[in-house]
Amino acid sequence: MTKIQFNQVYHIGLIRRFGPDAQDVSNLMFHSKHVKPASIFFSIKGENEDGHRFIEEAIENGAVVIVADDESQLEKLRHHYPLCSLLLVEDVRKAMAYFSKHFFNNADEKLSTIGVTGTNGKTTVSFYVRSLLNLLGTPTGLIGTTGVWTSKGKMNYKKSTPTTPEAVDLHRIFTELDKHKDLAVSMEVSSIALDQKRVEGITFDVTIHTNFSEEHLEYHHTMEHYKKCKLKLFEQAKCAVINVDDEGMGQDILDSFNGPTIRYSLLGNSAADIIGTQLEVRKGGTKFNLVYLGEVYQAFAPVHGAYNISNVLAAIGANLLLGYSISEILAVLPELQSPEGRFQVIHFPNHSRVILDYAHTPVALSRLVEEVKKLTYHRLIVMIAGVGIRDFNKIRKMAAIIEGEADEIVVTVDHPGYHAPQTIIDEMLAGFGNPYAENIHTAPNRKEGVQKSLVLGRSNDIVLLTGGCINNAQIIQGKEIPHSDTDIIQEHYLQSL
Ligand SMILES: CC(=O)N[C@H]1[C@@H](OP(=O)(O)OP(=O)(O)OC[C@H]2O[C@@H](n3ccc(=O)[nH]c3=O)[C@H](O)[C@@H]2O)O[C@H](CO)[C@@H](O)[C@@H]1O[C@H](C)C(=O)N[C@@H](C)C(=O)N[C@H](CCC(=O)O)C(=O)O
Numbered sequence: 296m297t298k299i300q301f302n303q304v305y306h307i308g309l310i311r312r313f314g315p316d317a318q319d320v321s322n323l324m325f326h327s328k329h330v331k332p333a334s335i336f337f338s339i340k341g342e343n344e345d346g347h348r349f350i351e352e353a354i355e356n357g358a359v360v361i362v363a364d365d366e367s368q369l370e371k372l373r374h375h376y377p378l379c380s381l382l383l384v385e386d387v388r389k390a391m392a393y394f395s396k397h398f399f400n401n402a403d404e405k406l407s408t409i410g411v412t413g414t415n416g417k418t419t420v421s422f423y424v425r426s427l428l429n430l431l432g433t434p435t436g437l438i439g440t441t442g443v444w445t446s447k448g449k450m451n452y453k454k455s456t457p458t459t460p461e462a463v464d465l466h467r468i469f470t471e472l473d474k475h476k477d478l479a480v481s482m483e484v485s486s487i488a489l490d491q492k493r494v495e496g497i498t499f500d501v502t503i504h505t506n507f508s509e510e511h512l513e514y515h516h517t518m519e520h521y522k523k524c525k526l527k528l529f530e531q532a533k534c535a536v537i538n539v540d541d542e543g544m545g546q547d548i549l550d551s552f553n554g555p556t557i558r559y560s561l562l563g564n565s566a567a568d569i570i571g572t573q574l575e576v577r578k579g580g581t582k583f584n585l586v587y588l589g590e591v592y593q594a595f596a597p598v599h600g601a602y603n604i605s606n607v608l609a610a611i612g613a614n615l616l617l618g619y620s621i622s623e624i625l626a627v628l629p630e631l632q633s634p635e636g637r638f639q640v641i642h643f644p645n646h647s648r649v650i651l652d653y654a655h656t657p658v659a660l661s662r663l664v665e666e667v668k669k670l671t672y673h674r675l676i677v678m679i680a681g682v683g684i685r686d687f688n689k690i691r692k693m694a695a696i697i698e699g700e701a702d703e704i705v706v707t708v709d710h711p712g713y714h715a716p717q718t719i720i721d722e723m724l725a726g727f728g729n730p731y732a733e734n735i736h737t738a739p740n741r742k743e744g745v746q747k748s749l750v751l752g753r754s755n756d757i758v759l760l761t762g763g764c765i766n767n768a769q770i771i772q773g774k775e776i777p778h779s780d781t782d783i784i785q786e787h788y789l790q791s792l
C-alpha cells in the first residue's frame with residue numbers, strides 16, 4: 296500500500312478535487328471489473344465504451360480514487376461517495392501515465408530506455424538492441440510484440456495490448472526489470488501508444504526510427520495523423536538514430552530534432568554517419584562493409600535480407616550513442632540474436648525449407664520476397680494472409696505484390712475478428728489481375744493455409760509463410776484462439792516420416 300498525496304503527483308493536469316487530498320493506494324486500474332480494494336480507477340473514453348459509465352461499479356469493487364475528465368459525472372457522485380477522492384483532470388490518459396510513473400517510483404529513470412518506432416522492423420530492431428547490449432555487458436530487457444523479456448529470457452507476463460502496454464503495465468514492467476537487476480530496456484513504441492499517451496512522461500535515452508509507410512489506417516484514418524503520432528516519440532528523446540534512406544519520415548525527424556543523432560544508410564547516403572555496403576549472402580548470415588567516421592570495417596551479422604542489415608545498423612547506432620565503440624560492437628555482432636518469426640528458416644531433411652516471416656504490410660512483403668528470391672531453391676510457395684482486424688486497404692496491395700512472384704500462392708486469413716473469413720479472401724482475390732490462375736489456392740483459416748502450403752512443398756522448395764500471430768493466437772470474434780505455425784509444421788513433418 297502506498298500513500299499518495301495528490302498535490303505531489305506532478306503533471307497530472309488536476310483541475311478540481313472532491314473528497315480527501317490523499318489515499319492509501321494498492322493498485323492502478325482502467326477496467327472497472329478488474330478493480331480491487333484501494334485502487335485508483337481511470338475512467339477512459341474509448342472507441343466502444345465510456346469508462347465514466349463504470350465509475351460506480353469501480354467504487355463498489357473498492358476504488359478509493361477516481362480520475363475522470365467529465366465534471367458533471369463527478370458532481371453527481373461526490374455526495375454519495377464523500378470518502379472517495381474524485382479527481383477532475385484535463386486528460387485521463389495523460390494523468391494515468393504520470394500516476395503510473397509516480398506509483399512505481401520513477402522506475403523508468405533507473406533504466407536506460409531505448410524506444411523504437413517505425414512501420415516495419417520495430418520488433419527486429421528492439422531485439423537486436425537488447426541482444427547487442429547483453430553481449431556487451433549491459434543486462435537489458437525488452438517490451439514488444441513478442442512479449443516481455445528480461446536480459447535472461449521471456450517473462451510470463453500478459454500485456455494489456457499487443458505491442459506497447461498501457462502506462463500502468465509499462466511502469467510495472469520497468470519495476471520488474473529493475474528487480475531482475477537489468478540496467479536497460481529496449482522497447483517498441485507504436486503510433487497508437489504514442490497517441491494514447493502510454494509513454495507520456497518517459498524521456499528516452501535513445502530513440503530509433505526504422506521507416507514509415509502505410510499501416511494502421513483503421514485507427515489513424517490519415518497518413519498525416521499516423522506520422523504526427525510517430526514523430527511525438529522524438530519530442531521525448533535525448534538522442535535519435537535516424538534512417539536517412541526512409542523517404543517517409545527521415546527528413547521530418549531531422550528537421551525537428553535538436554539532440555545528438557546517428558544517421559544510417561544502406562544506400563550510401565552522404566548524410567549518413569554509418570553506411571552498410573557490399574552485402575554478400577553467406578551461410579548463416581550476411582557479410583558487409585561498414586563505413587563509420589570515414590573508416591571501413593568488415594562486418595558479419597547472422598541475419599538474412601538487406602532490410603535486416605538496415606535494422607542491424609539501427610541497433611549499432613543505438614549502441615554507439617550508449618557509449619560502446621564500433622570495434623566492441625563489431626566483435627560481438629556475429630552472436631546477434633534475432634526474434635522468432637522474422638526471416639526464421641527451418642530446414643528439412645529433403646532440403647526443402649520453411650521460412651516464417653511476420654511481413655504484414657505491402658512494403659514488408661515486397662522487400663521480403665525480393666530477399667528470399669536471392670536464395671537458391673527449386674520452387675517457391677508463398678502463403679499470404681489478409682488481416683481482418685486492420686485496414687482492408689492493404690489487402691489487395693499484398694495480392695498485387697505477390698502475383699507472378701511465386702510458383703504457388705496460398706491465400707488465407709489472419710485474425711478475421713468479426714469478419715466472415717470469405718470476405719477477406721474475396722478482398723485478397725480482387726487484388727490479383729487473374730484470381731482464377733491455377734497456382735492460386737485459398738484456405739479459410741491460417742491453420743489450413745499453413746497445411747496447404749506445406750503439402751505443396753517438395754524437395755529443394757522454399758515454403759514462405761507470411762503474416763502471423765499476436766500473442767500466439769488468432770483473434771476470432773473478439774476471442775484469442777491459440778495458434779502456432781511451428782506446431783503445425785512439426786505435425787506435418789512427423790506425418791511425412
Ligand atoms: C483500438 C484501441 O485503441 N483500443 C484500446 C482502447 O480500447 P477501447 O477504446 O476499445 O475501450 P472501450 O471498450 O471503448 O472502453 C473504454 C474504457 O472503459 C473501460 N471499461 C470498459 C468496460 C467495462 O465494463 N468497464 C470498463 O471500465 C475500458 O477498460 C476502457 O478503459 O482503450 C483500452 C484502454 O486504454 C486499450 O487497452 C485498448 O487497446 C486494445 C487492447 C488494443 O488491442 N489496442 C491495439 C489497437 C493497439 O494498441 N495496438 C498497438 C499497435 C500494435 C502493432 O504493433 O501493430 C499496440 O501498441 O499494441
Ligand SMILES: Nc1ncnc2c1ncn2[C@@H]1O[C@H](COP(=O)(O)OP(=O)(O)OP(=O)(O)O)[C@@H](O)[C@H]1O
Pocket residue numbers: 413414415416417418419420440458483505506602603605606636637638652653654655658659660662663
Ligand atoms: N527495416 C525494414 N524494412 C522493411 N521491412 C522490414 C524491415 N524490418 C522488418 N521488415 C519486415 O517486416 C516484418 C515485421 O517485422 P517486425 O516484426 O520487426 O516489425 P514491427 O514493426 O515490429 O511490426 P509489428 O509492430 O506489427 O509487430 C518482418 O518480418 C519483415 O518482413
